[in-house]
Structures are given as C-alpha cells and as structure tokens.
Amino acid sequence: MRKLSYGALAAVAAVCSYKAFQIPYGQYKAEQALPRNEQLALFNPHRPTFTCEIEATKVPPIDAEADAWFREARALEGPDTWEEDRDYKKIVQLTRAAAERRHWKAMLNLASLYLEKRDPPHGARDALALVEEAMRLGIPAAYDRMGTYYSEGVGVPGDATRAFAFWQKAAEMGSPQAMAYLGDKVSATWDSPGDGFWANIPVATKMLECALGQGYGPAAYSLFEMHAWPRVANGNPSGPRTAATKALALQTLQQGIRLGCADCARFLLVEFERPDDLADMLVPYLDKARSERYRVLYDALHWNPDLRLPNLDKILPLPPAQLPQWNGDKKALIEAAKGVTLKRGQAEPGPAPQANGRAHVDAAYDLRPCDDTTTAVAAPCAGYWAPTAPGGPSQLRTHLATLPPGLYRPGEPFDSLYDPAVTGAAPITGLVWRRFITVHRDREAVAPVAVAGIAREIPPAELGLSCAAGMPCPVTGAWQPWLSSGHPAGAALNQPWRQAWVVAGQPFPTPWHGDKHHSIRPN
Structure with missing residues (x-):
C-alpha cells in the first residue's frame, strides 16, 4: 500500500477536523494559509547531502x-x-x-x-x-x-x-x-x-x-x-x-x-x-x-x-x-x-533637518532605499517611505522624486498627494511607496558594532592599518575583516566576532573571498 506524504496526512487531518467541528470553510482556508500550517517535507535524518546557506544573506536589511x-x-x-x-x-x-x-x-x-x-x-x-x-x-x-x-x-x-x-x-x-x-x-x-x-x-x-x-x-x-x-x-x-x-x-x-x-x-x-x-x-x-x-x-x-x-x-x-x-x-x-568596536564620534552636520515632520532624520544617519514596496494606502511597517509612480508621466515622476521620505508608524495611512501640474485634481492614485532604512553616515568606516559590554570600545584614532586579505599580516594585533558598504556579503562578514588576533607574518583568516583586513588596534 502506498504511504501518504506528510502534506497529504496533514490535509486529511485538517479536512476531518473541518467536518467534525463544522468550522466555516472560509475560516478553515484562512487557517491553512497561516505560516504555522505551512506544508513541509518530513525530516529526513539520512538525507544524502546538505548545502550551507548563510542566514545573514537571507534576512531583510537592518535599519x-x-x-x-x-x-x-x-x-x-x-x-x-x-x-x-x-x-x-x-x-x-x-x-x-x-x-x-x-x-x-x-x-x-x-x-x-x-x-x-x-x-x-x-x-x-x-x-x-x-x-x-x-x-x-x-x-x-x-x-x-x-x-x-x-x-x-x-x-x-x-x-x-x-x-x-x-x-x-x-x-x-x-x-x-x-x-x-x-x-x-x-x-x-x-x-x-x-x-x-x-x-x-x-x-x-x-x-x-x-x-x-x-x-x-x-x-x-x-x-x-x-x-x-x-x-x-x-x-x-x-x-x-x-x-x-x-x-x-x-x-x-x-x-x-x-x-x-x-x-x-x-x-x-x-x-x-x-x-x-x-x-x-x-x-x-x-x-x-x-x-x-x-x-x-x-x-x-x-x-x-x-x-x-x-x-x-x-x-x-x-x-x-x-x-x-x-x-x-x-x-x-x-x-x-x-x-573591539570603535566609539562613534559626532556626525558631521548634514542638511538642516526639519524640527518636526515626517522628513526629520537624526543627524547620525542617512537614508538608503531598500527593496520593500507597497501599493497599500497605509504603511505595512514603521519606517521611512517615499512615493513613486513607475507607470506615471515623467513630469509626475520628477515631482515625486523631489519629495523626501517620510516617517510613518505601522498601519498609519500615507499622506494624500496631488499632482501640481493639474489644478483642482483629486489625490494621486496608484502610487507605489518604497521603504528607506537608516544607515550610519560614516557607513564606509571600519566600525563593527556590538551590544554594550560584549566588546571593548576604543577611540577611532586607534584604528590602524589596512591590508588586503591575501597579504601576510604586517603587524601583530587585532584585525577585522571588512567589506565595503552595500557588498552583498557585508552583513555576514562585518561582525566584531570575526576579528582575530594575528601575529605578524602569518596569513589572515579568509572567511570570504575579496575581503580586506583592517587593523583595529595593533600593539
């Protein structure tokens, strides 16, 4: 006799439950769509192989x-x-x-x-x-x-x-x-x-x-x-x-x-x-x-x-x-x-922020667009959102590009916007809102962050040498592998726990290809 798969068994159990307790069909379908009820393959302890995936490359960008x-x-x-x-x-x-x-x-x-x-x-x-x-x-x-x-x-x-x-x-x-x-x-x-x-x-x-x-x-x-x-x-x-x-x-x-x-x-x-x-x-x-x-x-x-x-x-x-x-x-x-992490100093003054209003951004941060977009009328999550009109006329797209992203609470309705080229027009419909995340203004600096007490903080002045990963270590000290901002593997590699104490003349550890190592505090 053929064995039912895990998914089939779960479906049978769900249908039996639906019939036994007379759950409304709409409610049953909604419950089945919940992530907790996702149909998954049975655990296979004798699988022939396993592919290593890196969690930090799968998660949303961190604000x-x-x-x-x-x-x-x-x-x-x-x-x-x-x-x-x-x-x-x-x-x-x-x-x-x-x-x-x-x-x-x-x-x-x-x-x-x-x-x-x-x-x-x-x-x-x-x-x-x-x-x-x-x-x-x-x-x-x-x-x-x-x-x-x-x-x-x-x-x-x-x-x-x-x-x-x-x-x-x-x-x-x-x-x-x-x-x-x-x-x-x-x-x-x-x-x-x-x-x-x-x-x-x-x-x-x-x-x-x-x-x-x-x-x-x-x-x-x-x-x-x-x-x-x-x-x-x-x-x-x-x-x-x-x-x-x-x-x-x-x-x-x-x-x-x-x-x-x-x-x-x-x-x-x-x-x-x-x-x-x-x-x-x-x-x-x-x-x-x-x-x-x-x-x-x-x-x-x-x-x-x-x-x-x-x-x-x-x-x-x-x-x-x-x-x-x-x-x-x-x-x-x-x-x-x-x-070791670096104490962040005062950020250089940026554009004069609005004292109030959605467009205010803390002076320590800049904004960077991420892949999140929505056509909803309210913000699906907290953060900075900016309107776009991918299918709209160029004049409208140009106008929208001048509007700074605004900060919204979760579920807060987006502001109504009007086309300045059309007098007395109704609010623009069909907008696509794009989310922006905050990034440190000095994001190109070698500055791994950690929870207070987990790492030692030192002044930025103690940041020492830079060296390509393929070179032998020039001076004994604590070295941090680092990738430039925006590199797809940066979130996974630019972590303080990846530091290493390397003796002069030794090769650097190379967890990723193409990274550079920076001396945090040679001594």
Whole structure:
C-alpha cells in the first residue's frame, strides 16, 4: 500500500477536523494559509547531502537606528543586572520600536518577551503572530522558532514531527541554530529514532561546520567530538585518532570559545589539568597555567552566553605557542580577549533637518532605499517611505522624486498627494511607496558594532592599518575583516566576532573571498 506524504496526512487531518467541528470553510482556508500550517517535507535524518546557506544573506536589511534601539535593549538585560532590577518596560519599548521597523532579531526577541509576560496583556497568541510575520519575511530563525513552538506546544499543538520539519526547513534556509541542533542529532554512532538521534556523519559535519562558520559557538562542541573520535559515514569508528585529528579537535574547541561556547572552555580546562586518559589525551601536554585561564573563560561564558572572545589568541593561544604574561586579573584577561568596536564620534552636520515632520532624520544617519514596496494606502511597517509612480508621466515622476521620505508608524495611512501640474485634481492614485532604512553616515568606516559590554570600545584614532586579505599580516594585533558598504556579503562578514588576533607574518583568516583586513588596534 502506498504511504501518504506528510502534506497529504496533514490535509486529511485538517479536512476531518473541518467536518467534525463544522468550522466555516472560509475560516478553515484562512487557517491553512497561516505560516504555522505551512506544508513541509518530513525530516529526513539520512538525507544524502546538505548545502550551507548563510542566514545573514537571507534576512531583510537592518535599519541602523532600529539596531541601536535593539542593542540598547539587549544591554539592559545584561547579566550584570539582577532580573528584578531590569527595566522591562523600557526593554519592551525599545525592542518593539526596533521590531516595528522589521529588525528581525527584535521581532523574535519581542515574541520571547511576550511569552515571558513582560508586557501584559500580550502573550502566546501575539508571540505566535510575530513569529509568523517574520516567517513571511523569509527569516530562517523564525522557522527555527516555530519548530520550537511545536516542540513545546507554545500557541500550537505539541507535535514533534512538525517541529523537526520546521527545524529542517530553517536549516536549509540558513539558520545556524537549526543546523547545530539537527547536526548534533545526526552525529551519533548509531540510529535510535525513539531517543531522537541518528548516524549521518557527512551531513552532521556539513551542518555543524556551516553553523560554526556563521558564528554559532555551541556547534563547536558537537563538531569537536566528531574530530576527536573520528567516524565513518554510518557512525562507526574510523580508527584511532591521529595527531592531525587531535589538532583539528583542539582548533575547533578554540574557535568555539571565541564564539561563546562555555562547554568548549570547560573541556579544555579539564583536559589541560586532569584528562581522563593520560595515554591518549587530546592536548600535547599538561599545563595548569592554561587550565587556569580556561577556567576564567568558562566562568565568564557560563555567566554570560552572549560574550564573544574573538581575540582569544592574544591571551591564550594553543600550544606550541607560549603563554603571554598575565598578572592574574580575571577581568583584564576577559577584556583582552573581547572584540573591539570603535566609539562613534559626532556626525558631521548634514542638511538642516526639519524640527518636526515626517522628513526629520537624526543627524547620525542617512537614508538608503531598500527593496520593500507597497501599493497599500497605509504603511505595512514603521519606517521611512517615499512615493513613486513607475507607470506615471515623467513630469509626475520628477515631482515625486523631489519629495523626501517620510516617517510613518505601522498601519498609519500615507499622506494624500496631488499632482501640481493639474489644478483642482483629486489625490494621486496608484502610487507605489518604497521603504528607506537608516544607515550610519560614516557607513564606509571600519566600525563593527556590538551590544554594550560584549566588546571593548576604543577611540577611532586607534584604528590602524589596512591590508588586503591575501597579504601576510604586517603587524601583530587585532584585525577585522571588512567589506565595503552595500557588498552583498557585508552583513555576514562585518561582525566584531570575526576579528582575530594575528601575529605578524602569518596569513589572515579568509572567511570570504575579496575581503580586506583592517587593523583595529595593533600593539
């Protein structure tokens, strides 16, 4: 007998439900069209291959002003502030303002705040609606979140089958969290579906490497285990580990620590002091001094999972490199390993802004058009919108081009506009409104941004050299790979966690082709 596909089974279940409870057909159709009910392929743990997609290239462009609000909200939730002392009213206000401008991370964070009851009466229904709005925008992390909702029964019925289907979709779209989760699930040494794990080492490796390459540190621990105990495709051991596999495992753990993996630091603090097997330990020799430093890093990452330590090799390089001097100051050790961002100075004066009105733009920002357009009579999301008439007469198009973008709230009706060439005419109809996002006026500067406390801020005067990626490093220091504004891979590469401590004469890491490296603070 032929098996029904997952989609067919879901359709049968939906029709049965419709008939049993006499749901109006229109309501049934509307519910089926919701993103939560999207028909997806069944999770396939034994898929033959996996293609690495990069999440940062799939998401909507980030509005710089909204990002500043988002980062301010994240800083207010920092681990240094007790939960009862956090200003959740302001956190919600800032996060919502960023979410209304389609800042995708803020949208998902706002959903979490609703579930945590930080903004009554918003709850699970509003959180689900936010995640679905993000899904409509094609955001991979939103599909990952929907998988979690099905797994935990949040706003939808608990359904492990649909949860795995959504996680698989999210991983295929580029979500590093989904890749890391599924990669770990299929990295086992045998199949045990009842326990939720399978053996598909080639796909597990690709998923975990892709997740780690996007800056998701927790993927490093699962990947390290596969390097440390090599396996063939079906999970069986491939033989004893070698010096090469040990070295790769250590490098993977080190990269995980750079990207916030507390478990990676915990493993190395133990391995350098008291490994389980002295005859087959992963590290080349015991080293209590290194173990002590990894313990400091573990405590810091365990306390603050958002912490990133891209310049780890400055204070704790892997053997055979010697350890630099350290006076025992734990805070100084962590600060030295953090990424570096530049303090933004006062922006150069731009055109005189309007004190009031829609066209006002903060002096720190310029406007840049994005691909969002609408023919609706109201703004579908908050932001700056400008009218266009692609099919209209040239005189009208010229007139509209002189009008600056105006700031609208979500759902706010667009202003009525009149053709100056036609006396007494009715408002122009058939306009296409285009959205503009804010960008920093110094957007060509090498200035990676991070949540306050996650990176060290230094004056712009300390920005040092520039060097093409293919050249050897001219001077030891913290180096930041950078692509010019507007480059399609810029959002993925121009991140503070991609910094690296590079020794003079060494080649630069090259996560992307064609990038340049800039010295942030050579010393």
